[in-house]
Amino acid sequence: MTDCVAIVIVSHSPEVAKGAADMVREMVGEEVRVAYCGGNSEGGLGTDVGAIQAAIRKVMGPKGVAVLVDLGGAETNSEMAIELMADELLGEVVLCDAPIVEGAVMAATEASGGASLDAVRSTAEEFLS
Amino acid sequence: MAPDLVRRLREETAARIAAHTDELTALDQAIGDGDHGFNMKRGFEAIAAAAEDLDALALGPALQKAGMTLVMKVGGASGPLYGSFLMAWGKAMTGDPPTREDFAASLAEGVAAVKKRGRSEAGEKTMLDVLVPVLDAITQAQGDPIAAARQAAKDGLETTRDMKATKGRASFLGERSIGHIDPGARSSALLVETVCDVLEENP
Amino acid sequence: MSDAAQTQGEDSFVHGEAVVRDPTGLHARPAVKLTKLAKSFEAKVEIRGGGNGPWINAKSPNAVMKMKAGFGETLGVRASGAQAHDAVAALVGLIERNFDG
Numbered sequence A: 001m002t003d004c005v006a007i008v009i010v011s012h013s014p015e016v017a018k019g020a021a022d023m024v025r026e027m028v029g030e031e032v033r034v035a036y037c038g039g040n041s042e043g044g045l046g047t048d049v050g051a052i053q054a055a056i057r058k059v060m061g062p063k064g065v066a067v068l069v070d071l072g073g074a075e076t077n078s079e080m081a082i083e084l085m086a087d088e089l090l091g092e093v094v095l096c097d098a099p100i101v102e103g104a105v106m107a108a109t110e111a112s113g114g115a116s117l118d119a120v121r122s123t124a125e126e127f128l129s
Numbered sequence B: 001m002a003p004d005l006v007r008r009l010r011e012e013t014a015a016r017i018a019a020h021t022d023e024l025t026a027l028d029q030a031i032g033d034g035d036h037g038f039n040m041k042r043g044f045e046a047i048a049a050a051a052e053d054l055d056a057l058a059l060g061p062a063l064q065k066a067g068m069t070l071v072m073k074v075g076g077a078s079g080p081l082y083g084s085f086l087m088a089w090g091k092a093m094t095g096d097p098p099t100r101e102d103f104a105a106s107l108a109e110g111v112a113a114v115k116k117r118g119r120s121e122a123g124e125k126t127m128l129d130v131l132v133p134v135l136d137a138i139t140q141a142q143g144d145p146i147a148a149a150r151q152a153a154k155d156g157l158e159t160t161r162d163m164k165a166t167k168g169r170a171s172f173l174g175e176r177s178i179g180h181i182d183p184g185a186r187s188s189a190l191l192v193e194t195v196c197d198v199l200e201e202n203p
Numbered sequence C: 001m002s003d004a005a006q007t008q009g010e011d012s013f014v015h016g017e018a019v020v021r022d023p024t025g026l027h028a029r030p031a032v033k034l035t036k037l038a039k040s041f042e043a044k045v046e047i048r049g050g051g052n053g054p055w056i057n058a059k060s061p062n063a064v065m066k067m068k069a070g071f072g073e074t075l076g077v078r079a080s081g082a083q084a085h086d087a088v089a090a091l092v093g094l095i096e097r098n099f100d101g
Helices: A014-028 A049-059 A072-084 A100-112 A117-126 B005-019 B021-031 B036-049 B059-073 B078-092 B100-118 B128-140 B145-162 B169-177 B183-201 C028-039 C061-067 C084-096
Strands: A006-011 A034-038 A065-069 A093-096 C014-019 C044-048 C074-080
Touching (some): A006 A014, A006 A049, A014 A034, A072 A093, A100 A117, A100 C028, B005 B021, B005 B036, B021 B036, B036 B078, B078 B100, B078 B183, B100 B128, B128 B145, B128 B183, B145 B183, C014 C084, C044 C084, C074 C084
């Protein structure tokens, strides 16, 4: 459904990213669109701006996309990816300051009820508060 | 400015980073996650390989394109940091060839972009501890700006040894980051040296 | 607006109760299911643990998960506003079915 906020998961590890996305799909269901990416352009640990952009494009809808990241470079690269694609995007993209797995499940649960991007981000960020 | 300046910068920076990959890796293993050497090598190899795209460009557009290459290829935090640096620097560089004033003013935009991207300032054990003093040296130099930049890079790098990291992965180590020079500052110093070398042979 | 309960007082709530049957308690997956179900109703929906714990928002996945309701615990369910009866019946049903579907 395109009337839910979509989730993008960006980890240094492709396995972590896929695992987190699997948890979201299994626990929350298919109605929230989830995309993920992990690993650098050579397949090692790291993040890849091009892959992050592709993941965002894949799930972007009018209600926007909430991005969950793991450590340092994932956040910096995600910010860079979002800035570089600012002109082409249909909806808003926000980074959530939340743990990647728990934040993704919380964000998707909130999104499944049709919540706004702001509400989805707050729910993800609430997890540790 | 010599017509083959972009080519020389492209080749020499890649060669210098490749020659110091192991050193950067060792520095990053001490206080980071050990990927800085290979990330930088991969990024500058990609720039070196983009000869057809880069060599025909003026310095400003070439820097922008090289920055975008780093952003897309590096994979660690250094990609967006160095990438933002080169993109902002190149974008602000209007002259072809740039005057000394244009070079310094545009470099200041590049340094500002690194601060913004890293949400950081000099004094936090990062590449900014080299870039900020180098910028200041070039802006304020009475004599030879290249010599001033070299010295500022060397001194700036050394100041990171006694700093406690508060940004990036090294910040997890807190006090234990003291005593190691910062790998990002080291790669910045290497690049400054290389650019100085190239500019001296291509006045 | 099928329910008469439109005011905000305690009396305007429709109440229900159910016992947690899963040996591991109200863990992550059931908590998500419960939250999603609560969100599907317009009504204000709240739950509480331990018979008389504090009422918490059943639509907040963080709050429901942090409740850490255990095996055998009786959960209170209450709702007010549109579809309040349906909401309580649905949530009680879900808990009673041990979150099966």
